[in-house]
Amino acid sequence: MSITGVSQSLPTSTWSAAAQQRNDAFNALDKALGSGDLAGAQTALANVQKLAPQNGNADDPFQKDLASLSSALQSGDLSSAQSTFSTMKQAMSAHRGHHRPPGPPPSGGPPPTDGSTSSTAASATGGLDITA
Numbered sequence: 001m002s003i004t005g006v007s008q009s010l011p012t013s014t015w016s017a018a019a020q021q022r023n024d025a026f027n028a029l030d031k032a033l034g035s036g037d038l039a040g041a042q043t044a045l046a047n048v049q050k051l052a053p054q055n056g057n058a059d060d061p062f063q064k065d066l067a068s069l070s071s072a073l074q075s076g077d078l079s080s081a082q083s084t085f086s087t088m089k090q091a092m093s094a095h096r097g098h099h100r101p102p103g104p105p106p107s108g109g110p111p112p113t114d115g116s117t118s119s120t121a122a123s124a125t126g127g128l129d130i131t132a
Contacts, residue, residue, distance in 0.1 A: 022051045030089070033082050041081060042073050061091065 025047040032040035049066060057063065065088045072081035 018051070022048070025051050029085065033078070033085050036078060038073065038076060038078055041078070045070060045073055062088070065091070 025044060029041060029044035029048055031037075032044050045066075049070070052062070052066065055063075065084060069081055069084045069088070072078075072084055
């Protein structure tokens with residue numbers, strides 16, 4: 001008797017829903033910053049911060065970038081916020097796939113066998129995949 005299917009499906013589906021929410025929040029932030037919508041960017045950042053994994057590490061570069069982004073938006077410095085967010089996107093792209101949980105990629109397909117990561121989530125969300 002095996003319960004492997006049960007133990008794998010719940011964490012993966014829960015992870016996929018959370019990952020999709022984070023992707024949606026980041027895409028909303030990307031769109032607001034790209035269009036120069038300061039109020040929209042502030043609202044989107046609040047959602048990103050709410051959904052971001054909290055690891056309790058004050059030295060975490062992602063948390064530092066979120067704090068810098070928040071500071072820039074609070075002070076109304078849209079240019080700095082856009083620059084910080086651009087740097088964050090580059091860092092996330094560089095590290096994509098390094099911290100994925102076991103199981104199928106968000107597309108629901110089989111995991112890559114060549115060491116690469118799935119780009120389905122990135123293409124479905126306009127190119128930004130923050131699940132890494």
